[in-house]
Amino acid sequence: xxxxxxxxxxxxxxxxxxxxxxxxxxxxxxxxxxxxxxxxxxxxxxxxxxxxxxxxxxxxxxxxxxxxxxxxxxxxxxxxxxxxxxxxxxxxxxxxxxxxxxxxxxxxxxxxxxxxxxxxxxxxxxxxxxxxxxxxxxxxxxxxxxxxxxxxxxxxxxxxxxxxxxxxxxxxxxxxxxxxxxxxxxxxxxxxxxxxxxxxxxxxxxxxxxxxxxxxxxxxxxxxxxxxxxxxxxxxxxxxxxxxxxxxxxxxxxxxxxxxxxxxxxxxxxxxxxxxxxxxxxxxxxxxxxxxxxxxxxxxxxxxxxxxxxxxxxxxxxxxxxxxxxxxxxxxxxxxxxxxxxxxxxxxxxxxxxxxxxxxxxxxxxxxxxxxxxxxxxxxxxxxxxxxxxxxxxxxxxxxxxxxxxxxxxxxxxxxxxxxxxxxxxxxxxxxxxxxxxxxxxxxxxxxxxxxxxxxxxxxxxxxxxxxxxxxxxxxxxxxxxxxxxxxxxxxxxxxxxxxxxxxxxxxxxxxxxxxxxxxxxxxxxxxxxxxxxxxxxxxxxxxxxxxxxxxxxxxxxxxxxxxxxxxxxxxxxxxxxxxxxxxxxxxxxxxxxxxxxxxxxxxxxxxxxxxxxxxxxxxxxxxxxxxx
Amino acid sequence: xxxxxxxxxxxxxxxxxxxxxxxxxxxxxxxxxxxxxxxxxxxxxxxxxxxxxxxxxxxxxxxxxxxxxxxxxxxxxxxxxxxxxxxxxxxxxxxxxxxxxxxxxxxxxxxxxxxxxxxxxxxxxxxxxxxxxxxxxxxxxxxxxxxxxxxxxxxxxxxxxxxxxxxxxxxxxxxxxxxxxxxxxxxxxxxxxxxxxxxxxxxxxxxxxxxxxxxxxxxxxxxxxxxxxxxxxxxxxxxxxxxxxxxxxxxxxxxxxxxxxxxxxxxxxxxxxxxxxxxxxxxxxxxxxxxxxxxxxxxxxxxxxxxxxxxxxxxxxxxxxxxx
Numbered sequence: 031x032x033x034x035x036x037x038x039x040x041x042x043x044x045x046x047x048x049x050x051x052x053x054x055x056x057x058x059x060x061x062x063x064x065x066x067x068x069x070x071x072x073x074x075x076x077x078x079x080x081x082x083x084x085x086x087x088x089x090x091x092x093x094x095x096x097x098x099x100x101x102x103x104x105x106x107x108x109x110x111x112x113x114x115x116x117x118x119x120x121x122x123x124x125x126x127x128x129x130x131x132x133x134x135x136x137x138x139x140x141x142x143x144x145x146x147x148x149x150x151x152x153x154x155x156x157x158x159x160x161x162x163x164x165x166x167x168x169x170x171x172x173x174x175x176x177x178x179x180x181x182x183x184x185x186x187x188x189x190x191x192x193x194x195x196x197x198x199x200x201x202x203x204x205x206x207x208x209x210x211x212x213x214x215x216x217x218x219x220x221x222x223x224x225x226x227x228x229x230x231x232x233x234x235x236x237x238x239x240x241x242x243x244x245x246x247x248x249x250x251x252x253x254x255x256x257x258x259x260x261x262x263x264x265x266x267x268x269x270x271x272x273x274x275x276x277x278x279x280x281x282x283x284x285x286x287x288x289x290x291x292x293x294x295x296x297x298x299x300x301x302x303x304x305x306x307x308x309x310x311x312x313x314x315x316x317x318x319x320x321x322x323x324x325x326x327x328x329x330x331x332x333x334x335x336x337x338x339x340x341x342x343x344x345x346x347x348x349x350x351x352x353x354x355x356x357x358x359x360x361x362x363x364x365x366x367x368x369x370x371x372x373x374x375x376x377x378x379x380x381x382x383x384x385x386x387x388x389x390x391x392x393x394x395x396x397x398x399x400x401x402x403x404x405x406x407x408x409x410x411x412x413x414x415x416x417x418x419x420x421x422x423x424x425x426x427x428x429x430x431x432x433x434x435x436x437x438x439x440x441x442x443x444x445x446x447x448x449x450x451x452x453x454x455x456x457x458x459x460x461x462x463x464x465x466x467x468x469x470x471x472x473x474x475x476x477x478x479x480x481x482x483x484x485x486x487x488x489x490x491x492x493x494x495x496x497x498x499x500x501x502x503x504x505x506x507x508x509x510x511x512x513x514x515x516x517x518x519x520x521x522x523x524x525x526x527x528x529x530x531x532x533x534x535x536x537x538x539x540x541x542x543x544x545x546x547x548x549x550x551x552x553x554x555x556x557x558x559x560x561x562x563x564x565x566x567x568x569x570x571x572x573x574x575x576x577x578x579x580x581x582x583x584x585x586x587x588x589x590x591x592x593x594x595x596x597x598x599x600x601x602x603x604x605x606x607x608x609x610x611x612x613x614x615x616x617x618x619x620x621x622x623x624x625x626x627x628x629x630x631x632x633x634x635x636x637x638x639x640x641x642x643x644x645x646x647x648x649x650x651x652x653x654x655x656x657x658x659x
Numbered sequence: 660x661x662x663x664x665x666x667x668x669x670x671x672x673x674x675x676x677x678x679x680x681x682x683x684x685x686x687x688x689x690x691x692x693x694x695x696x697x698x699x700x701x702x703x704x705x706x707x708x709x710x711x712x713x714x715x716x717x718x719x720x721x722x723x724x725x726x727x728x729x730x731x732x733x734x735x736x737x738x739x740x741x742x743x744x745x746x747x748x749x750x751x752x753x754x755x756x757x758x759x760x761x762x763x764x765x766x767x768x769x770x771x772x773x774x775x776x777x778x779x780x781x782x783x784x785x786x787x788x789x790x791x792x793x794x795x796x797x798x799x800x801x802x803x804x805x806x807x808x809x810x811x812x813x814x815x816x817x818x819x820x821x822x823x824x825x826x827x828x829x830x831x832x833x834x835x836x837x838x839x840x841x842x843x844x845x846x847x848x849x850x851x852x853x854x855x856x857x858x859x860x861x862x863x864x865x866x867x868x869x870x871x872x873x874x875x876x877x878x879x880x881x882x883x884x885x886x887x888x889x890x891x892x893x894x895x896x897x898x899x900x901x902x903x904x905x906x907x908x909x910x911x912x913x914x915x916x917x918x919x920x921x922x923x924x925x926x927x928x929x930x931x932x933x934x935x936x937x938x939x940x941x942x943x944x945x946x947x948x949x950x951x952x953x954x955x956x957x958x959x960x961x962x963x964x965x966x967x968x969x970x971x972x973x974x975x976x977x978x979x980x981x982x983x
Contacts, residue, residue: 081872081876082875082876083872083875083876102875103872103875103876104875104876104877104878104879108876109876110872110873110876112869112872112873113869114867114869116867116869116870116872116873117873118870118873118874118888118892119892120891120892129874129877129879129887130876130877130878133877133878133879133883134878151676152680153676153677153679153680153681153684154680166684166687166688166691167687168683168684168687169684169687172680177873177877181877196687196690198686198690199683199686199687199690202679202682202683202686203683206679206680206683209676
């Protein structure tokens with residue numbers, strides 16, 4: 031009965047090989063978490079770090095709010111089931127299960143009670159006196175589970191427990207493990223490379239690749255809203271169909287021109303979450319559609335306008351009984367080519383043959399679009415950015431009959447066709463100079479996404495909590511100009527995270543008996559807390575003194591006061607520039623040759639002390655790019 | 660009423676669950692069966708039988724050749740005629756006098772006792788050294804691991820008696836008053852034992868590491884894991900280590916002769932040293948047949964041990980080579 035929290039967990043082998051990269055996750059009590067990914071993606075390493083079998087290079091692991099990085103496995107209150115069962119071959123099943131209790135010096139009658147209870151849950155009471163050798167694979171796996179159950183751990187860790195079993199048996203065991211999870215009411219963390227296991231068992235799934243977390247979400251959300259092409263391709267069988275192409279917007283119409291020659295025409299409203307900047311006919315995109323979301327044209331099919339027609343030539347037909355898989359190609363001349371290949375999950379009664387040209391319909395509700403270069407989804411559930419074509423004249427930004435006065439900090443020339451982008455959180459509702467009509471509202475996991483109609487333009491605004499407005503309402507809106515960016519105008523969003531180069535040093539005390547440690551930024555020496563020192567040494571040891579570091583600190587965490595020379599843990603600098611964003615003013619301060627942003631209003635040239643709260647500092651190893659603290 | 664219903668429900672659920680597990684067991688049994696069926700296939704029987712026969716015959720011939728000198732020694736121990744050399748392979752007159760003489764007129768029994776004491780002590784110490792060093796090298800990761808392993812391997816390649824004179828002087832410093840004693844022999848035999856860690860390490864490497872990890876999660880300390888989990892699984896390598904470390908001092912002559920050189924009290928001797936004295940020019944005529952009898956008696960316990968523990972010995976030597 032435990033919650034887990036993994037914060038910026040890294041695993042680095044031999045000082046340079048990164049097996050796990052910045053793993054962050056919060057796991058609630060009683061969740062069934064599945065780590066899934068191809069072999070070598072770091073899922074087992076992460077599990078072993080949670081178990082305590084592998085040291086955590088950097089990061090913080092908490093079980094029930096207690097930091098357990100340095101705890102021995104036995105003190106973490108976890109139990110683990112190994113892929114190869116790891117039963118003690120010379121002990122009977124009973125002794126195998128009792129071993130952990132015997133190390134605790136529990137009285138024999140209690141041990142007996144616990145072992146019998148676990149054995150009954152798993153149906154292995156008959157085999158208790160047998161040696162593992164005399165058991166079948168499935169029974170051995172149950173003994174391994176039993177060994178974990180008797181410890182009554184807070185967290186169950188399972189490392190590919192079913193991969194040694196036969197396919198048929200695996201399906202049955204899968205259901206039993208899910209049932210066991212429900213019965214025990216414990217947090218389960220389960221590692222597998224099998225996406226079917228992941229989808230059927232997990233309450234949430236972590237998809238990993240090459241040591242990076244690709245996406246963490248519920249099975250259905252992973253299926254419906256994959257964050258990138260890897261997740262889209264990995265989850266779901268048969269795999270999602272991908273087609274390279276471009277997308278163009280003309281007025282209210284949007285056309286996907288696929289490289290294989292097919293065009294898919296839709297209305298803008300059906301694709302309004304795709305950022306307009308991709309709809310220029312030049313950006314390379316990937317159009318993705320699952321085999322389930324394509325149907326073979328049939329007169330009786332009702333088309334509500336959300337199905338786009340296309341033609342395909344059939345290459346192979348697989349009749350599976352319950353469904354029929356049609357391997358076809360959108361390029362009618364080359365049925366067997368790789369490009370344009372499409373898999374369609376069709377009705378079992380569909381009668382098609384190799385060489386047939388069939389009419390198909392592609393669901394316009396469920397298609398996916400990815401950026402070719404980054405492979406990230408650009409038709410996200412929550413869009414990342416708003417794109418606006420605006421004109422700027424005399425410090426006034428105007429688009430679609432709305433105009434906003436630019437703050438003094440943003441200086442740019444007059445232009446008519448400037449492209450401006452800002453995150454969806456930069457548009458706030460309720461007050462401000464703009465007026466918009468709420469066209470649609472979506473509630474996505476505790477957040478509310480508003481679709482705002484401003485003239486012809488659709489803008490998004492994201493708020494935490496439930497919806498405050500209703501569809502059809504006219505609301506005022508404002509823009510947070512600190513987050514505004516524009517390539518054409520040369521405007522960058524104000525980075526509120528300061529990155530300062532520095533090192534970590536030690537100095538002998540005057541008594542010469544112990545050392546003082548310092549975080550050096552330029553000439554300034556910041557005194558780290560004990561917990562920072564512990565983490566730093568746990569991660570890097572004595573190498574820390576030779577490692578180039580980056581100190582990251584938020585602009586709003588800093589306190590700036592005029593220079594007195596008495597402030598502790600402070601950087602001394604002089605103000606280079608004051609940025610006036612209307613509501614807030616930020617100073618750009620030169621500290622020891624590095625620039626820093628802090629909320630402050632003063633005069634250019636003033637010498638100031640920038641007080642740094644050391645607890646708020648993030649320390650990064652610059653050489654291998656890992657977060658140490 | 661409602662509680663009764665509840666109980667009934669839970670009983671039903673229980674039986675349902677148990678039948679679920681039973682179904683899984685049945686399913687698995689069927690799969691196993693079908694796998695076994697596939698495996699049963701006739702091989703190339705003739706070739707196998709032919710190969711076996713040739714192998715057996717050549718092995719028999721070789722073993723006869725090897726056994727001849729030992730057999731000669733054995734029959735000579737029953738010869739009645741005195742003298743070192745005999746014109747015939749088999750004795751002309753048979754007797755048990757040589758054995759009688761061995762136990763009544765010589766210090767043979769005393770030597771045996773000395774040797775046994777030294778061998779048992781050094782064998783226990785050696786086994787502890789070798790097994791723990793091998794386990795440490797197999798399981799623990801520390802900076803000096805690789806260099807230490809290499810150095811020890813290379814050192815182990817040199818014949819032990821190269822260091823003889825150094826060992827002699829070291830013992831003289833260590834035990835100035837009784838360096839020519841059984842204790843110094845025990846030290847000599849067991850001190851460098853850890854150098855021959857590699858066969859045991861090879862064996863431990865084949866024991867899955869997940870067993871150690873499982874034990875660690877179960878809360879066992881390193882020592883408990885070694886003692887409760889790993890050692891019981893390593894019977895063969897323990898026996899191999901004990902056997903080899905017993906035989907070395909039991910049969911050793913070189914170190915004993917060097918360290919015990921010039922000791923006037925023949926009662927301190929070990930078997931090999933004492934017996935070798937019988938082969939010196941002035942003694943050989945008188946003691947050759949007794950020597951043969953002694954050799955038979957010395958070889959008997961080791962041969963017995965080997966035959967008894969043969970199975971483990973072979974497993975121990977080859978266990979490290981092939982993953983099971």
